[in-house]
Amino acid sequence: MNPFSFLGRAFFKxxxxxxxxFLFFLKSFIYSFFPPYRVKLLIKHMEFIGVKSWLVVxxxxxFSGMVxxxxxxxxxxxxxxxxxxxxxxxxxxxxxxGPVLTxxxxxxxxxxxxxxxxxxxRITEQIDALKIMAVNPIQYLMSPRLWAAIIVLPLLTAIxxxxxxxxxxIIGTFLLxxxxxxxxxxxxxxxELKDIMSGIxxxxxxxxxxxxxxxxxGYYASGGAEGVGRATTEAVVISTVGxxxxxxxxxxxxx
Amino acid sequence: xxxxxxxxxSFNGLEVLKGVNLFIPEGKVTFIMGQSGTGKSVLLKHIxxxxxxxxxxxxxxxxxxxxxxEKELQxxxxxxxxxxxEGALFDSLTVKGNIIFPLKEHFKMPKSEMEKTVEELLSAVxxxxxxxxxxxxxxxxxxxxxxxxxxxALKPQVVLFDEPTTGLDPILQVSILDLIxxxxxxxxxxxxIVSHDLNLAFKFADYIAFLHEGIIIExxxxxxxxxxxxEFVKKFVESASL
Numbered sequence: 001m002n003p004f005s006f007l008g009r010a011f012f013k014x015x016x017x018x019x020x021x022f023l024f025f026l027k028s029f030i031y032s033f034f035p036p037y038r039v040k041l042l043i044k045h046m047e048f049i050g051v052k053s054w055l056v057v058x059x060x061x062x063f064s065g066m067v068x069x070x071x072x073x074x075x076x077x078x079x080x081x082x083x084x085x086x087x088x089x090x091x092x093x094x095x096x097x098g099p100v101l102t103x104x105x106x107x108x109x110x111x112x113x114x115x116x117x118x119x120x121x122r123i124t125e126q127i128d129a130l131k132i133m134a135v136n137p138i139q140y141l142m143s144p145r146l147w148a149a150i151i152v153l154p155l156l157t158a159i160x161x162x163x164x165x166x167x168x169x170i171i172g173t174f175l176l177x178x179x180x181x182x183x184x185x186x187x188x189x190x191x192e193l194k195d196i197m198s199g200i201x202x203x204x205x206x207x208x209x210x211x212x213x214x215x216x217x218g219y220y221a222s223g224g225a226e227g228v229g230r231a232t233t234e235a236v237v238i239s240t241v242g243x244x245x246x247x248x249x250x251x252x253x254x255x
Numbered sequence: 256x257x258x259x260x261x262x263x264x265s266f267n268g269l270e271v272l273k274g275v276n277l278f279i280p281e282g283k284v285t286f287i288m289g290q291s292g293t294g295k296s297v298l299l300k301h302i303x304x305x306x307x308x309x310x311x312x313x314x315x316x317x318x319x320x321x322x323x324x325e326k327e328l329q330x331x332x333x334x335x336x337x338x339x340x341e342g343a344l345f346d347s348l349t350v351k352g353n354i355i356f357p358l359k360e361h362f363k364m365p366k367s368e369m370e371k372t373v374e375e376l377l378s379a380v381x382x383x384x385x386x387x388x389x390x391x392x393x394x395x396x397x398x399x400x401x402x403x404x405x406x407x408a409l410k411p412q413v414v415l416f417d418e419p420t421t422g423l424d425p426i427l428q429v430s431i432l433d434l435i436x437x438x439x440x441x442x443x444x445x446x447x448i449v450s451h452d453l454n455l456a457f458k459f460a461d462y463i464a465f466l467h468e469g470i471i472i473e474x475x476x477x478x479x480x481x482x483x484x485x486e487f488v489k490k491f492v493e494s495a496s497l
Contacts, residue, residue, distance in 0.1 A: 036360070120346075128305055129343035132336070133357045133409065134329040 017238075024142070024219070025212040031136060032143035041144035049110045049145075049211075050152030054159060056105050061160040064097055065089065065167025073176050085176070086183035087190030089168035094191060095255075096247065098161040099199045102153060103206035103243045107236055111214035114145060115235035118218030119228035127219065142215050146208060153207030154200045161199065198254040205250065206243050213239040256281035256445050257302065257413065262311030264297060271297050273469030275311070279413075284439060284446040286456040288491070289466035295449040296340070298466065299415045302447070303337050304328040315413075333361065336411035340418045342402035344390040350377070350401045351386040357408045376404040379438060396427040400434065407442060416448040420455060428452070432459045453495035457481070465491070 069089045076082045118141060121127050130137040165187070172178045217235035221227050257279035264272040271294040279285050287295050300306040302313055304320055313320040320331060344353050354373045358364065364372075377383045380400040390398060399419055406414055419435065420428035432455055439446050450456060456463050457477045465473040465480075465488050473480065473488045481492060 124341065124346070125339045125343040126345055129337075129339060129345070131305060132303055132332055133360065133405075134332040135357075135360050136325075136329070 020220070021213055021216050024138070024216045025146075025208065027138045028142035028146045028212060028215070031139035032147060034139070038140065038144045041140075042148055045145045045148035046152050048113075049106060049148050050156060053106055053109050053152075053156060056109060057102055057156050057160050058163050060101050060105050061093075061098065061164040062167040064101055065093060065164030066171045068092055068097065068164070069168035069171040070175070073172070073178075082176070082178060083182055084186050084190065085172050085178055086169065087186035089172070090165050090187040090191045091195055093164040093168070094161050094196045094199045096199070096251070098164060099153075099157045099203040099206060100243065100247050101164075102157045102160045102203060103210055104240060106149070106153065106156065106207075107210050107214070107239050107243070111210045111239055112232050112236050114211065115214040115218035115221075115232040116228060118215055119221030119231045120218075122219060122221045123224055123228060138219075141219070142212075145211050145215060149207035149211040150204055151207075153203040157199055157203035161196065194254075198250075201254075202247065202250050205246065209242060209246065210239045213242060256315070257447075258312075258314040259298075259302075260312040260314070262298070262301060262313065263309045264294070264301065264306065265309055270469060272301075272308070272311075275466070275469070275471055277464055277471050277474065279445065279447055280462065281445050282439075282443060283461035284436065284448065284459060285462045285464060286460040287447065287449045287464050287466055288451060288453060288456055291451060293466050294469060295451075295466055296417050299337070299417055299447065299449055302415055303332055303335050305337075333409050334412045336406035336409060336414040338399070338402055338406050338414060338416045338419055340421060342390070342398040344398060344402055344405070346390045349387050349389055350382065350393070350404075353390075353401060354405050354408050357405065361409060372408065376407055379407070379441065380404045380434060395422050396431065399423075399431060403434070403438070407438065410442070411444070413445040413447065416446065418449055418451075420450065420452060428455060429458075435459070453491060457495075 069085060072088050072092070073082060073085055076085055076088070118127070121141075127137045127141070130140060169180070169183060172183045173180045214235040217231040217238070218228075221231035223230070259275055259277040259279075262272050262275040263270070275298060277287075287298065289295050297306060301308055302320065304323065308321055311321065315331060315335070318327075318331070320328070323331065344350075345356065348356065351373055354376055355369055358369050358372060373386065374383065377386055380403050382397060382400050382404065385393060385397055385401070390401070393401060403419075416435065419431055423431065435446060435448070436459055438444065448456075448460075457480075460477055462474060463477060463480045464471050465485070467487050473483050473485050475483065480488060483489060483492070
């Protein structure tokens, strides 16, 4: 295949995926306002995406906060500004690391499972069976998951922010011997409500994005067991890269 | 009851249905026969709107199914059941859960009545003892019976069966078709069965339609099919009697 043809095909595939994912989001979102309202399913998916992810989020955030504090301290020591360590760590976590790490953890744990589950339902005709039983499959499978992620991701992000800052505080106080009062004071000085809210708003977007991408890839999977595997891999890759790219875009919009 | 007119469908430039014309009579068992890969399942999926044709019409209750929106199709689908080849049971639910699912979705009935309906349907397909099992714990024949019970839960007028006997031993094949026939009488169903087993069709069909090279080449009672002068049908009948 000549390189222009290859690039052209790749471009149109990306374009078609983007359009498909956007339409899939619109359908999942709009159908959620029409009865039947699936509250039980919403709670079930909130438990799956949120409750079952909190421990991984805590572990990831704790060590990320600790390592961030350790590395930032080295840099700050060179310019003699170790006193602002607490503020820098808190800003990094609330603005960027908290929402992004939480989203990546949820993609790995829940997003991949959503893609594999829907893909498996697609190839075993269970999605067609829903249609045959006069049930709207997108409303049944996607709308509750979309809202579950929108509700749960900010909560997980808040936990992640708190635990990460605590990790930084522990390293700053016990390993780097910075005065705890100074650490806390700088955090309060430097972090504004806007910083925390920007991370929380990002996490709402990330929640919707990761669920829609993973759901879309699974929902339209084809090609048997291999196809489900391929769909899951694509879902994880696209949603992870997409979140990092959109994080940059959202950051430039917020600040 | 169901009338299919000039139905055409292509996949990636390959024309699978080239103008299918077929009438499905009410309250009868119609077999759609043909070689593997001739588009029998494709035809069936058009009848419930899972696939949209390139052109043609499918009339049911004075409505052309091919022109209906997804919302309108939902109303039609409550009247036309579909039994998938592999059953398509929800693997996260037990047999009982699978049957309760459409009842919960479409009927507001007390739990006790729901339980009673499930018991009645499972008794009808002789699967009461497996009501708490998951699909992965069932044999092929049991899966098909469970799927049939789930299909009947919505009280359809028409049931479409996509190769209901494929993958089963001869005794189970006959027992499944016996079951379909008895349920047809009990619930006054119109049955459309896709198969390539002509011997079973001769035993159970009221009418047999032959799909070959994208069109229906012959329709008739089993006796008429046996006496057909069409070359392909004759060859098919001869092969089946070997």
